[in-house]
Every structure is written in structure tokens, then in C-alpha cells.
Amino acid sequence: MEEIVNKVAQSGLITLDLEDYYPQEEIVEFDMKEHLFMEMILKEKDFRAKLQSWDWEQYRNKIVAITCSVDAVIPFWGYMLVMTYLEPVATFAGFGTKAALHHTQFMKKLGEIDVNEYADQRIVIKGCGDKGAGEAAYVEITRLLRPVVKSMMYGEPCSTVPIYKKK
Numbered sequence: 751m752e753e754i755v756n757k758v759a760q761s762g763l764i765t766l767d768l769e770d771y772y773p774q775e776e777i778v779e780f781d782m783k784e785h786l787f788m789e790m791i792l793k794e795k796d797f798r799a800k801l802q803s804w805d806w807e808q809y810r811n812k813i814v815a816i817t818c819s820v821d822a823v824i825p826f827w828g829y830m831l832v833m834t835y836l837e838p839v840a841t842f843a844g845f846g847t848k849a850a851l852h853h854t855q856f857m858k859k860l861g862e863i864d865v866n867e868y869a870d871q872r873i874v875i876k877g878c879g880d881k882g883a884g885e886a887a888y889v890e891i892t893r894l895l896r897p898v899v900k901s902m903m904y905g906e907p908c909s910t911v912p913i914y915k916k917k
Contacts, residue, residue, distance in 0.1 A: 763907050764868065767876040768883040768891060771863070773855040775813050775841050777848045780832060782818035790822050797828065806835050814843040815851045853886060860890050869898045875913075877905045 785800045787793045814836050818824060829845060836843040844851055875891055888904075895902060896914055903910035 763872050763874050763903075765874045765876055765907060766868075766891070766895075768860070768887045769876075771856065771859040771887075772883065773813065773852055773859065775811070775855070777813040777815060777851055777855075778809065779815045779817055779848060780809070780836065780843075782816070782824055782828065782832070783820045783822065786820075786822055786824075789820055792822070792824050792828050798831070801831060801835055804835070806839050809836055809843075810839045811841050813851055813855060814840045815848045816843060816845050817847060853884075856883075856887060857890055860887060860894065863891075863894060865894050865898050868895055870900045870916075872901045872903075873899050874903045874905065874907050874910055 782792075783789045785792075785797055785804075787796055816829060816832055816836070833843060842851070842855060844854060846854075873895060875888065892902065892913065899914070900916050901912070902914040904913055905911050
């Protein structure tokens with residue numbers, strides 16, 4: 751009986767799963783609307799008082815999306831003031847929707863990859879997953895790795911689509 755040889759294991763391919771870089775922290779929203787007079791107008795004295803009495807601990811170790819769900823004119827300093835309260839407790843806070851902040855954090859984690867680990871290597875960017883990395887993540891990993899890798903493929907080691915090969 752012939753020995754079964756795992757050619758994929760011997761190929762020297764390195765599989766990179768983008769979902770390993772998927773943000774795990776909870777993302778919550780801070781809606782400016784709740785702190786406005788009649789949910790429309792920022793009155794400085796009242797706004798400051800509401801922020802001072804707000805329970806900021808609810809945002810500890812979370813990603814916070816600062817947003818306003820109503821069509822209100824809020825001066826830039828209003829958002830800045832909110833950030834002074836969030837910065838000490840939140841993992842990260844920024845302006846935008848939950849989806850926008852998730853995207854920002856995902857791109858940040860991808861940007862922290864030490865691309866030198868993949869220099870002159872044959873890389874397979876895993877194509878399937880439960881969380882759905884999305885187009886932006888695949889574009890970003892290609893931008894990061896293309897200058898250093900020997901080759902890049904998409905899919906699974908047993909069935910790949912060639913993306914790039916150094917000449």
C-alpha cells in the first residue's frame with residue numbers, strides 16, 4: 751500500500767486568515783442627540799452638565815462610535831468635548847457609525863501585520879470564513895503584502911486562484 755503524501759503541507763504555502771485580525775471588542779454608540787436640548791440644539795451650559803453627570807464607565811474597554819442620529823447642527827468643539835470623556839475609558843472612540851469604526855479597527859489591525867515575516871514567501875489569503883472580512887480587507891492585505899511576497903493566492907491551499915507572482 752502506498753503512503754499518502756500531503757502535498758499541501760510540503761508545498762511551503764503560508765495561509766493567512768484575515769478573520770484572525772477581525773476586531774473582537776464590542777462596538778457601541780454614543781448618540782449626541784441624547785445630550786441636546788429638545789434633541790436638536792446644543793446649549794453649552796446644559797451640554798456640559800449632561801456630560802459631567804453621564805456614566806462614562808459604560809464605555810470602558812469598548813470601541814465607541816460617536817454619532818448624531820438627528821439632523822442637528824453641532825459645533826466641532828461638542829464632539830471634541832465628548833472625546834475628552836471617552837478617551838480615558840474606551841479602547842477606541844471616533845466619529846462615525848458602528849460599521850465605519852469596525853472598518854477602521856479592522857484596517858488598523860491589518861496594518862499592524864509585520865509584512866517582513868512574509869518576505870519571499872508563498873502566501874494563500876484564506877477565502878472562506880464565518881465573519882466575512884469584506885472587500886476592503888482583501889484589498890488592504892494585497893496592498894500590504896504584494897511588495898514583499900514571492901507569490902500570493904486566494905482561496906484554500908488545495909484550491910487557489912493566483913493573484914500575484916514576483917518575476
